[in-house]
Amino acid sequence: MVSSRWDNDEADTYAGDLGHRVYTSRLLGRDPDLVLHGGGNTSVKSRRTTVFGEEVDVLLVKGSGADLADIDESGFACLRLDHVARLAQLDALSDTDMAEQLLVASLTAGGPAPSVEAILHAILPYRFVDHTHADAVVTLTNCESAAEALARVYGDEVVVVPYVMPGFLLARECARILPDGLRRPGVVGVVLMNHGIFTWGDTARQSYETMIDLVRRAEADVDRHRIPPPAPLPAAGVRTARAELRRQVSEAAGAPFVTSSHTDGQPMAFIARSDLADVSQRGPATPDHVIRTKPIPLVGRDVDAFAAAYRRYFTKHRNRAAHPLQPLDPAPRVILDPELGMVCAGRTPRDAAIVEDVYRHTMKVIADATALGGYRPVAPADLFDVEYWDLEQAKLRRRPPPAPFAGEIVLVTGAARGIGRATAAAFLAEGAAVVGVDADPEITTTFPATPAWLGVEADVTDEEAVDAGIDQAVTRFGGLDILVLNAGIFPPGAALADLDLDVWRHTMAVNLDANARLLRLAHPLLRLAPRGGRVVVVGSKNVPAPGPGAAGYSASKAAVTQLARVAALEWGADGIRVNVVHPNAVFDTGLWTDDLVAARAARYGLSPEEYRTDNVLRTEVTSADVARLCVALCGPAFARTTGAQVPVDGGNDRVI
Numbered sequence: 001m002v003s004s005r006w007d008n009d010e011a012d013t014y015a016g017d018l019g020h021r022v023y024t025s026r027l028l029g030r031d032p033d034l035v036l037h038g039g040g041n042t043s044v045k046s047r048r049t050t051v052f053g054e055e056v057d058v059l060l061v062k063g064s065g066a067d068l069a070d071i072d073e074s075g076f077a078c079l080r081l082d083h084v085a086r087l088a089q090l091d092a093l094s095d096t097d098m099a100e101q102l103l104v105a106s107l108t109a110g111g112p113a114p115s116v117e118a119i120l121h122a123i124l125p126y127r128f129v130d131h132t133h134a135d136a137v138v139t140l141t142n143c144e145s146a147a148e149a150l151a152r153v154y155g156d157e158v159v160v161v162p163y164v165m166p167g168f169l170l171a172r173e174c175a176r177i178l179p180d181g182l183r184r185p186g187v188v189g190v191v192l193m194n195h196g197i198f199t200w201g202d203t204a205r206q207s208y209e210t211m212i213d214l215v216r217r218a219e220a221d222v223d224r225h226r227i228p229p230p231a232p233l234p235a236a237g238v239r240t241a242r243a244e245l246r247r248q249v250s251e252a253a254g255a256p257f258v259t260s261s262h263t264d265g266q267p268m269a270f271i272a273r274s275d276l277a278d279v280s281q282r283g284p285a286t287p288d289h290v291i292r293t294k295p296i297p298l299v300g301r302d303v304d305a306f307a308a309a310y311r312r313y314f315t316k317h318r319n320r321a322a323h324p325l326q327p328l329d330p331a332p333r334v335i336l337d338p339e340l341g342m343v344c345a346g347r348t349p350r351d352a353a354i355v356e357d358v359y360r361h362t363m364k365v366i367a368d369a370t371a372l373g374g375y376r377p378v379a380p381a382d383l384f385d386v387e388y389w390d391l392e393q394a395k396l397r398r399r400p401p402p403a404p405f406a407g408e409i410v411l412v413t414g415a416a417r418g419i420g421r422a423t424a425a426a427f428l429a430e431g432a433a434v435v436g437v438d439a440d441p442e443i444t445t446t447f448p449a450t451p452a453w454l455g456v457e458a459d460v461t462d463e464e465a466v467d468a469g470i471d472q473a474v475t476r477f478g479g480l481d482i483l484v485l486n487a488g489i490f491p492p493g494a495a496l497a498d499l500d501l502d503v504w505r506h507t508m509a510v511n512l513d514a515n516a517r518l519l520r521l522a523h524p525l526l527r528l529a530p531r532g533g534r535v536v537v538v539g540s541k542n543v544p545a546p547g548p549g550a551a552g553y554s555a556s557k558a559a560v561t562q563l564a565r566v567a568a569l570e571w572g573a574d575g576i577r578v579n580v581v582h583p584n585a586v587f588d589t590g591l592w593t594d595d596l597v598a599a600r601a602a603r604y605g606l607s608p609e610e611y612r613t614d615n616v617l618r619t620e621v622t623s624a625d626v627a628r629l630c631v632a633l634c635g636p637a638f639a640r641t642t643g644a645q646v647p648v649d650g651g652n653d654r655v656i
Helices: 016-029 081-087 095-104 118-123 135-141 146-154 168-182 204-225 239-253 265-271 287-293 303-320 349-371 380-387 390-397 418-429 441-445 463-477 501-526 551-574 594-603 608-612 623-633
Strands: 041-049 055-062 076-080 128-132 158-161 189-192 196-201 258-262 334-337 341-346 409-413 433-438 453-457 482-485 534-538 577-583 645-648
Touching: 016 041, 016 055, 016 076, 016 128, 016 204, 041 118, 055 081, 055 118, 076 081, 076 118, 081 095, 081 118, 095 390, 118 128, 118 168, 128 204, 135 146, 135 189, 135 196, 135 204, 135 349, 146 158, 146 189, 146 204, 158 168, 168 189, 189 204, 196 204, 204 349, 239 258, 239 303, 239 334, 239 341, 239 463, 239 501, 258 349, 258 463, 265 334, 265 341, 265 349, 287 349, 287 380, 303 380, 341 349, 409 418, 409 463, 409 501, 418 433, 418 482, 418 623, 433 441, 433 463, 441 453, 453 463, 463 501, 482 501, 501 534, 501 551, 534 551, 534 623, 551 577, 577 623, 594 608, 623 645
Parallel strands: 158 189, 409 433, 409 482, 433 453, 482 534, 534 577, 577 645
Antiparallel strands: 041 055, 041 128, 055 076, 128 196, 189 196, 258 341, 334 341
């Protein structure tokens, strides 16, 4: 249940009206039961002095696309209040004209584009105004008996506005309805049907705490009518089925997508509902969510049927727009399946995580509204208007183009340090979701927390642990596109005559057997990769040029190289490319210490500095250099290359 998070000491660290507006905006934005991922908006009315010395009334309103959770003063647009308020008196105003007029009203060059609700904020005659899409309020407005529920909870304390398309149309309707409604004694808020709630106050704290009070009252009513969910269906870990579903979603979307699977109690109980096929197909909790989740989820796994239905939906409603529209991709964003659970799809792991957040709240709203008498969101035509609303689409268009490996999933072994860590970092920088496997417990925190990173602690020789790690990867991201076999050991040097067979066997177990096992486990997933699977084996210059005292290492690396060549031959028909990189003298890895470098340098009569660059190019080879080659081998430049062995050694005919 929501509660006031106002703290006097914390509030005192924010200066002035706008500072307090920032503070309470963050309090709202950090509660997912109030707003999600950029939803909601806030404002404060103030005065500013122009360069001519004139004082003007201004509206400081949240910028479009800003997130209340971390907004600062720069996230608010500064607009002439009188100009914005007068727009609500017009009979008509196109989206383009509205955006232009809000720009005309701006007092700050280069400031953020104002929220589409700026006009509504302007006409509310209060200093501080808050707007949220609180779950409990949306639940009340989305139930069949919404009028009775709102009257029961709020009496005459709120003005109820029927659903109208957000933006100018909503502001114009509010300008017509609100003057009389706000004159009623005791009115403290405005409820927008199927949309959300507005509150206000003379101070930021009053507006914020009024919001909390009204939402808590809605939550209490919803709780009284809540029906316990049905027992969840049992979850099954079907790895290949998840990868196949991800491939189908990616094909429908026309680009690689990641999919996250969720089989905890909430989604499994929702999927177990006897009325799932009905209530799940009625639409999202609020129209704003449609740009994240599509109008409805897919129930089951027939992605082609979902895509065909989406195309029919587009064709049916496309003429509602005043100008020609291009259809969005028809791939589902939420899939509800009794075996796979709730599967959330997105172009990036962050996108999929947002879909998950939004639909978890949607499930709660649907269940609670049904318990209140029936779930009734807005009609499909109204959803289409928001989904294809140019102002909403503009938010998506402002996002940077996808990174080269966006939507693709990479598994790197030995990723806690050295070449493996550098390779994981390079793929993350190129937009991939990366799974790092390493026996070092630090693998789970190798990179700062990000939805695109999964660290799995596992010894590559432990088949059960590796198999479980692949399950984690597929559950988190949906499949596997790229496998980088990097984990390996370099045993202490020993002459062949003095070879310790236990050390030999352990070297083969890590450098060869573990890789053979990983290739076998990965193949069913790689063959389902939307752009074709890719494997990079990190070999060694010891393969073409073995060194004395390194029999186990040289033989194991030669064997894994030959294994890669066989895989390239066998897997080409599946569209899987397999290539090998042969590094040499990469000194920034755990294999090398300053003492070892000095000893090796002395063997050749070189200084340590000379030894580090003892190659044709007279350059030092780093882990990052090897990583960049691994990334390149998986990219379009090598799309027609498989079975290759590429050195990265500065040019050298001997092993250092």
